Amino acid sequence: MDKAVTLYELIERSAKAALDLQGQDGTMPPGHNGPWNDPETPLRNTGYWLVTFLKAYKITGSPKYLEAAQRAADFLASDAARPGGGAFWHRNNPKREASNGLIGQAWTIEALASASEQLDRPELGKLAEGVFLRHRFDASRGLWSKLNVDGTRSRLSRTFNQQIWFAAAGSMVARLPQGSTGIGERVHRFLDHLPQYLHFDSRGIFNHVLDPMRLSRRRHFINLRSKQSGAYKKRTDLLAVGYHTFNMYGLALLNQTCAGHPFWENKSLPRMWESIISQRFNQLAENNPYSYRYNPSGIEIAFALFVFRPDLTDLRGTYLAEQFRRWFNFKTNFMEGGGAGDPLTLAARLYEATRLPDCLIFPRET
Numbered sequence: 001m002d003k004a005v006t007l008y009e010l011i012e013r014s015a016k017a018a019l020d021l022q023g024q025d026g027t028m029p030p031g032h033n034g035p036w037n038d039p040e041t042p043l044r045n046t047g048y049w050l051v052t053f054l055k056a057y058k059i060t061g062s063p064k065y066l067e068a069a070q071r072a073a074d075f076l077a078s079d080a081a082r083p084g085g086g087a088f089w090h091r092n093n094p095k096r097e098a099s100n101g102l103i104g105q106a107w108t109i110e111a112l113a114s115a116s117e118q119l120d121r122p123e124l125g126k127l128a129e130g131v132f133l134r135h136r137f138d139a140s141r142g143l144w145s146k147l148n149v150d151g152t153r154s155r156l157s158r159t160f161n162q163q164i165w166f167a168a169a170g171s172m173v174a175r176l177p178q179g180s181t182g183i184g185e186r187v188h189r190f191l192d193h194l195p196q197y198l199h200f201d202s203r204g205i206f207n208h209v210l211d212p213m214r215l216s217r218r219r220h221f222i223n224l225r226s227k228q229s230g231a232y233k234k235r236t237d238l239l240a241v242g243y244h245t246f247n248m249y250g251l252a253l254l255n256q257t258c259a260g261h262p263f264w265e266n267k268s269l270p271r272m273w274e275s276i277i278s279q280r281f282n283q284l285a286e287n288n289p290y291s292y293r294y295n296p297s298g299i300e301i302a303f304a305l306f307v308f309r310p311d312l313t314d315l316r317g318t319y320l321a322e323q324f325r326r327w328f329n330f331k332t333n334f335m336e337g338g339g340a341g342d343p344l345t346l347a348a349r350l351y352e353a354t355r356l357p358d359c360l361i362f363p364r365e366t
Helices: 007-019 043-060 063-076 101-118 122-133 160-174 181-197 215-226 230-257 269-276 279-285 297-308 313-327 343-355
Strands: 143-147 153-156
Touching (some): 007 063, 007 343, 101 143, 101 160, 143 160, 181 230, 230 279, 230 297, 269 297, 297 313
């Protein structure tokens, strides 16, 4: 692409192309959970595109996007999305949780909260609230356990990004007109405990896995990690780098919904945003399979900077341009290019850009 385009132009182009992919039941084509290679149900990508359709409608006023959003919302609220009456059904891999842990639920709750507010459909918010509150919450640790599709409860989630995103999704529900005060209280309790879970390595990158049983004695927890196998450390480091910007996006969401919480005065916060714009981190993320081609790091960094460092406007644009230069296919108008391993999911994750203000970007075809 030779001339500059705006972010909102790309969002509208992609939404327009996606209209042709929507099924009569409101579903959008599922991917396979990126590098995790789990066959997925349509739920995840339908939720993503729901948010993008809502944004395209806001940008253009065209009823075709409103109708597409209504159909997508209808699917998320259908029995097919929760066939067991418990958690939303996200994965088709019999060896892994069908709910996709807390993160699958967070994505659907997030989409329902957005749709409830923008479509004036309070029943969607009540559905999101009900599923959220069925997840067991350990107030003494400020952490949630997973919920199965059949409604039975599972173990506490030890994945850092999933706890952050579940809290962020809950905070969106709590802010709805009919939002639950119980959800807001749990989210604030999570933020109360969050400082004890903020462990960075020398590069400023978050630990990927929590060990809540040992976090009351943090020094012992760090020593325990030093005894782990080299293969395990290599694997968790790959995940930590690949999910670092995803963590930052989730924290930025929480900042927007819970800006008055004392957590945001934590002295560790500057290190969080400094790490994502460091040359060292960008070199590590360059070829990480969980980074730009799965978690859209260029968009995630841009949003984190928008929230935490709004003065860095030019740098925000630089990261957006990098994401679209490498991964946006201007022939199909989907964010799927550059050898993405799961193009359907990456294309749908354009929705993360809908929370940014419009700006000029300068991508080119590759």
